[in-house]
Amino acid sequence: MARPLSAHLKELEAESIYIFREIAAEFEKPVMLYSIGKDSAVLLHVALKAFYPSKLPFPLLHVDTTWKFREMIAFRDRLPEKLGVELLVHTNQEGLAQGINPFSAGSGRHTDIMKTEALKQALDKYQFDAAIGGARRDEERSRAKERVFSFRTATHQWDPKGQRPELWRLYNGRLETGQSIRAFPLSDWTETDIWDYIAAEDIDLVPLYFAKERPVVERHGQLLMVDDDRMPLEPGEKPMMKSVRFRTLGCYPLTAAMESEADTLDKVLAEMRGSRMSERQGRLIDHDQSASMERKKREGYF
Amino acid sequence: MSAVSQTESVLAADRDTLRVLFCGSVDDGKSTLIGRVLYETGCVFEDQLDVLERDSKSFGTTGGLDFSLLVDGLEAEREQKITIDVAYRYFSTDERHFIIVDSPGHHQYTRNMATGASRADVAVMLIDARKGVLEQTRRHAFIASLFGVSEIILAVNKMDLVDYDAATFFEIEADFARLGKELGIERFQAVPLSALDGANVVAPAPEKTPWYQGPALMDLLKTIEVQDRPVEAAFRFLVQWVNRPHLDFRGVSGMVVSGAVAVGDEVMVQPGDTRAKIARIVTQSGDLERAEAGDCPTLVFDREIDASRGDVIAHVETAPALADQFEAHILWMDEEPMFPGRPYVLKTGARSTKATVTDLKYRINVNTFEQQASKTLELNDIAVCTLSFDLAVPFDPYAEIKETGSFILIDRFTNRTVGVGLIKFALRRATNVHWQSLDVDKTTRAKQKDQKPLVLWFTGLSGSGKSTIANIVEKKLLARGRHTYLLDGDNVRHGLNRDLGFTDADRVENIRRVVEVSRLMVDAGLIVLCSFISPFKSERRMARELLGDGEFLEVFVDTPLEVCEARDVKGLYKKARAGQIANFTGISSPFERPEAPEIHLIGNGDDPEAEANKILDYLDSRA
Numbered sequence A: 001m002a003r004p005l006s007a008h009l010k011e012l013e014a015e016s017i018y019i020f021r022e023i024a025a026e027f028e029k030p031v032m033l034y035s036i037g038k039d040s041a042v043l044l045h046v047a048l049k050a051f052y053p054s055k056l057p058f059p060l061l062h063v064d065t066t067w068k069f070r071e072m073i074a075f076r077d078r079l080p081e082k083l084g085v086e087l088l089v090h091t092n093q094e095g096l097a098q099g100i101n102p103f104s105a106g107s108g109r110h111t112d113i114m115k116t117e118a119l120k121q122a123l124d125k126y127q128f129d130a131a132i133g134g135a136r137r138d139e140e141r142s143r144a145k146e147r148v149f150s151f152r153t154a155t156h157q158w159d160p161k162g163q164r165p166e167l168w169r170l171y172n173g174r175l176e177t178g179q180s181i182r183a184f185p186l187s188d189w190t191e192t193d194i195w196d197y198i199a200a201e202d203i204d205l206v207p208l209y210f211a212k213e214r215p216v217v218e219r220h221g222q223l224l225m226v227d228d229d230r231m232p233l234e235p236g237e238k239p240m241m242k243s244v245r246f247r248t249l250g251c252y253p254l255t256a257a258m259e260s261e262a263d264t265l266d267k268v269l270a271e272m273r274g275s276r277m278s279e280r281q282g283r284l285i286d287h288d289q290s291a292s293m294e295r296k297k298r299e300g301y302f
Numbered sequence B: 001m002s003a004v005s006q007t008e009s010v011l012a013a014d015r016d017t018l019r020v021l022f023c024g025s026v027d028d029g030k031s032t033l034i035g036r037v038l039y040e041t042g043c044v045f046e047d048q049l050d051v052l053e054r055d056s057k058s059f060g061t062t063g064g065l066d067f068s069l070l071v072d073g074l075e076a077e078r079e080q081k082i083t084i085d086v087a088y089r090y091f092s093t094d095e096r097h098f099i100i101v102d103s104p105g106h107h108q109y110t111r112n113m114a115t116g117a118s119r120a121d122v123a124v125m126l127i128d129a130r131k132g133v134l135e136q137t138r139r140h141a142f143i144a145s146l147f148g149v150s151e152i153i154l155a156v157n158k159m160d161l162v163d164y165d166a167a168t169f170f171e172i173e174a175d176f177a178r179l180g181k182e183l184g185i186e187r188f189q190a191v192p193l194s195a196l197d198g199a200n201v202v203a204p205a206p207e208k209t210p211w212y213q214g215p216a217l218m219d220l221l222k223t224i225e226v227q228d229r230p231v232e233a234a235f236r237f238l239v240q241w242v243n244r245p246h247l248d249f250r251g252v253s254g255m256v257v258s259g260a261v262a263v264g265d266e267v268m269v270q271p272g273d274t275r276a277k278i279a280r281i282v283t284q285s286g287d288l289e290r291a292e293a294g295d296c297p298t299l300v301f302d303r304e305i306d307a308s309r310g311d312v313i314a315h316v317e318t319a320p321a322l323a324d325q326f327e328a329h330i331l332w333m334d335e336e337p338m339f340p341g342r343p344y345v346l347k348t349g350a351r352s353t354k355a356t357v358t359d360l361k362y363r364i365n366v367n368t369f370e371q372q373a374s375k376t377l378e379l380n381d382i383a384v385c386t387l388s389f390d391l392a393v394p395f396d397p398y399a400e401i402k403e404t405g406s407f408i409l410i411d412r413f414t415n416r417t418v419g420v421g422l423i424k425f426a427l428r429r430a431t432n433v434h435w436q437s438l439d440v441d442k443t444t445r446a447k448q449k450d451q452k453p454l455v456l457w458f459t460g461l462s463g464s465g466k467s468t469i470a471n472i473v474e475k476k477l478l479a480r481g482r483h484t485y486l487l488d489g490d491n492v493r494h495g496l497n498r499d500l501g502f503t504d505a506d507r508v509e510n511i512r513r514v515v516e517v518s519r520l521m522v523d524a525g526l527i528v529l530c531s532f533i534s535p536f537k538s539e540r541r542m543a544r545e546l547l548g549d550g551e552f553l554e555v556f557v558d559t560p561l562e563v564c565e566a567r568d569v570k571g572l573y574k575k576a577r578a579g580q581i582a583n584f585t586g587i588s589s590p591f592e593r594p595e596a597p598e599i600h601l602i603g604n605g606d607d608p609e610a611e612a613n614k615i616l617d618y619l620d621s622r623a
């Protein structure tokens, strides 16, 4: 059951709606990047509100690395019919042909080719001039300075010096030839806000966010789910059934699970309130250096 | 950093959001203070603490945990140990949600502080207790008051280094009070603290400051009342998007930026004075009876009316005035200076139009608040200017309603946001000077002369051969019985533009006047030949736009610099190279090449006769 929105969530929602409409009005060909996770779910929910009763004036784009959890893909494929949205799916076919995968290529190269490169391919293919994403400033230290409209060069590079000042709600959406933007309507939301909003608005999520018995192996001190038989097991490893849930969703070999009994939203929220860990904990890609996101961003990773 | 609140969700429903701007000069301890606030309010996660411990060992300067490392972001900045942009942090307590806007105080970065101030409810100004109120403090206070940050807190930091001396603190407080008076800051609160040892940051420290009875910084932030809430102001709705899913529904989607509106209210769409009643206030979660500041609904009217993006909807009785000439504060944000007379794209609310600064009245020294005469504005300059918009727009003075009183200026070539403005008031001049309507007009005059009036605009470096070619073209036209006039750069500078020099600002004004004169001559039915170096794209574009369609032909005499310099007919290049002439195009001032001239002459100006014939051929081909 949906609950009434607190003043705080109402304010966040309104700000995001305002940003969505500015994007729709100022750009010729926007697209919304849809990653199937909880932030995307909120992003989509707010977008639908921004244009109601009209349909979304832009399509959704999912960059499929082919290594997403199966439950994610099933959830994604139900969307168009359920919500009346247009969904585009893009996979880096060259990467696929080269057999790039998280095990042989390593997490960094896999992400680079199947996610970052793939996204650039898709943006070029459809000539989108604005890519809307669900990133938040509270996610990581280097994101704290990200603008709502983040300008990219023709080669999708993020240029720390070429960003435009954003005062009041006056977003400047004028592009130079070849330039495009990434836009972040949820910039001011925190992880707690996302969960509170999901609860208040009763937003449907991929079941992986809720605890269930799932087959996992323990590797380097983290629990990885064996989602299909492409996952090579190391000597001595044996999948075991554990009640786990995920705080963040991505490619299954790169996303750690946490042991939990929280199988409803309320239980997840209660568990979160007691938690002392930030959500990126579950993303294996962040573990090299604290400033690594910064480098990733400059290279064009979202 | 995500806040994990220990609160019951019942409480959560009523917490508001406070946007707090932190400003201080480098090394005042701002990062340390923000880091400590986050740490002591329990908003740092365990894994982040691990990183902090590790980083404190490798980069830290304080021995123990270096809280400043929690908030510094970009790699490069961290290496240089300075914060160079606006950063946002989020955390909550049982009382409130906080958005911390972290803006550096480095003197080049006035624009960053302004960015933060544009939406802040509270400004926390850091002062180093050992140094007291400095120039920077004056600048911070000035910007905060200009941008209308209503609450100000003075954080007197590093009290540990002055042994928590009461007299030092009270002296700083008194100094700031005097400064506040100059600026019309009515109230502020000062807190003596130490970001390093934590005194009066989150917990009060009576043992260290027994002479201070006020609250700790965090207690102040938790309880401070923001006086300036827009709900009580007049109703303003910015139309962002026309919502038309099918023929039976037409609404306008946007935001109520101030005041409130209810179903049945009579409203007015501006510009224009179309009136209608609100029939429905639509949201996806159901229709509303009333919407107020901060809401983003879709409005439906009781009749079919024309409202589009950029329009402002208001109550009939309290509708905003319309104007196209304003006096405003402008803060310049770009490396490329602002020149009066050059057109910029202007965005206010959801509307974009064109605007020109018509007069730069004075620049304000942000440290002394003195008014200074100036012809241009450089990065971080603040000035009072008059502007002329291409369109009459609904507006409010910034002091009354921020959203309808603010604008940004965008460069038409780079598309960068180059300046921001805050409207003081409208000048009514535009509406009072009516165009004299005349019986004999351009068409009749042109017909009498049996020609199509136009401007041939010769651009190119000094010595490229512009004037020689223009001269020959004029002679040939005359021989064909055409009515012409040649405006030449050098000649105009002896008369009409005698008062102008060669700075970038004067060059812009020089061209503006020439364009206006040419326009009158075209109106008189003449073929005008203008021979001006005119090095800037913006001004050539201005000329093109001011003249009618097809009345402006750009002739680019594209003789390379080496050739012009070798020729050096007037000996000017030699002087320029010797440093005797400042701002000489091609040497010490740029020449921006035309991108798509109608006529492009690449013969080095060696055979002016032939070049002139090419121009005549072009004119014949158009006839």
Ligand SMILES: Nc1nc2c(ncn2[C@@H]2O[C@H](COP(=O)(O)OP(=O)(O)O)[C@@H](O)[C@H]2O)c(=O)[nH]1
Residues within 6 Å of the ligand: B024, B025, B026, B027, B028, B029, B030, B031, B032, B033, B061, B062, B068, B082, B083, B157, B158, B159, B160, B161, B193, B194, B195, B196, B197
């Ligand atoms: N003694 C003392 N040192 C402080 C205090 N606050 C900050 N510092 C030190 O002042 C220096 C600059 O602090 P930082 O937070 O990086 O300043 P910022 O440039 O304003 O962000 C660092 O060495 C801090 O440890 C304080 O209250 N007392």
